[in-house]
Amino acid sequence: MPFHPLTVARLDRSADDAVAITLAVPPALRGVFRHVPGQHLTVRHAGLRRTYSLCSPAGPERGEVTIGVRLIPGGAFSTHAVTALAAGDRLDVMPPRGRFTLRPAPGHYAAVAGGSGITPVLSMAASLLAARTDARFTLLRSDRTAGSAMFLDEVADLKDRHPGRFQLAHALTREERQAGPASGRLDAARLRDLLAALVPPDAVTGWYLCGPPGLIDASRSALRALGVPPERVRSELFLTTPDPPATLENERSFSDSPPHPAPHTTTLTALLDGRGTTCAATPGEPLLSALLRARPDAPYACRGGVCGTCRARLTEGRVHLARNDALEDDELAAGYVLACQAQPLTDHVALDFDA
Template identity: 55%
Template sequence: MAAARHGAFHPLTVAAVDRLTDDSVALTLAVPPELREEYRHAAGQHLTLRRITPEGAEIRRTYSICSPAPDAGGPGPAHLRVGVRMVEGGEFSTFAHKEVAAGDVLDVMVPAGRFVLEPTAAAPGAHYAAIVGGSGITPLLSIAATLLAARADARFCLVRSDRSAASTMFLDEVADLKDRYPDRFQLVTVLSREEQEAGLPTGRLDQERLTALLPSLLPVTDVAGWFLCGPHGLVQGAERALRGMDVPRTRIHEEIFHVEDTPRPAPGPGAAVAAHGRVTARLDGRSGTWPVQDGESLLDAVLRGRADAPYACKGGVCGTCRAFVVSGEVRMDRNFALEAEETEAGFVLACQSHPVTEEVELDFDR
């Protein structure tokens, strides 16, 4: 797979804009032959899209790829598809819904993200499952379609929660998976604000409800990997439910699509930010050193010297700015993107990190 650990953008033409619901669209991006290897992606990865406003402001947003991943031995993708849900006050989502049309050109970063499932890594006869809410279906559509097509012995259970049938994204695409793999794809739909003629009662998928529901659907502890995606509250509740049923932490994979505004955690003992600091960063094989100004994140310090440093949300959610701490010590304000194994190994989110020691060295290339 082509490397994706840098902040380079390429202009891609919008091939189609498809309305999925009243508040969501799918953008199909055409990838020219000379860039297809760079846009080769694993199922579950995302793209960062960039817009420069008429006033000169730069807006970046991250959207998961919903199209299946290309075969490992075949060519890179000729097209990529992402789902965009309208967010109240969202600058990019409003632009995508009201202004973007087929033939337009968008700046698109190469694929990134570790919320992935590689079919070649699946054990024979493995069973996978996902719990998603709203637009959290987007990466799981790619993951399920890729896995089921590549592995005739794999099974996938999708539990999805939406407000209503009319607000459900990729309804036809998920139904097509059920038609193509009736014996290997299990779909369970829960609506939180609308009664269904058949199926589960209306209501939110919280920890209590999932604890009662999941054992009736599949052998919970036998599932090789659980993929949780959507709003922070849903993902947290699903994780607690699974951990309460003795699912090992290593089998639970999470991606947050939205985090409500929450206070920054208070720094722990010995974690005071250095009054003056310097950061040395390695990116695409080149290193540089820059001062870190008071209150500034390590990412912002690096960006003053390297405008190509990778980032998207700057909110600790997307994981685009993931970097390895080579030396020194940092404090992260919050983290909704890295799994425990990554932070224990020394990775941080540069957008949320501040120097604790005067000298810090980061490696964005690992």
């Protein structure tokens, strides 16, 4: 999937240590950059790729898109974004991807968002409430302090614009406040009580959890205790490490060692953007690494098994997935793999990136 140079239209401070970067999308690329609420963009800068969720609402003919970037100490792109990036600069950006999405439909939707996990949730809530007058959204957000909370004004705007259809509770875990939940860590028991008080759990069509692993795990436990069926709950993990996969989708991982790696060089055939390529992969080598030697345009972002950008369908042979934090069970059952984590087990393997 190609990168496109987009111009920074403006930068807005979205928290003490975060910026919202709005990128102008020229008319010829508006179809390419149309997104579903919850999707993310991959940005390429100084040879690195980073993935950031879109916070702007989805719409048919948008001339710009916005991502939220929090400064991570030691983070190469986030430091550049918060301290040096300016309007008029260009960034190489891959079109929106990701399956942690909410397509506007009637119903009552709810989210638990922690820290920068508010970014895709803001897009979901804004898009849903604007598109459907028969939909509601309940948000429980959690931040360390008010100063670190991204998009406070934009979330407050939703309350003003959609009174009666948008409900908000804001927990600050390290700061006392006069209204709202008491400060302190949100564990499963507190979440269960808070969520049950906010909305009858069985009235919710879909739950969206987005934030650090501890909050996702605690929220899943709380919803389980409230009797919410797991298939109504979707999650996206956010990590804040200096060398991040910026977004992580779902929470399974495969860490077993490969059962029987192919003892010899494997022939890899890949179909990508309608063009077939054949190349060689050495024993244990991730198929993406092998393919990139022949096809530098092969899609990837995190190379850590978490963003799903390198998803492809295995059409021949067998592979071992060293890690999977991106594909759902139904995708695995349909034969999808992550090329960055797929190690060949057979002499010939075929991947279809267009499937």
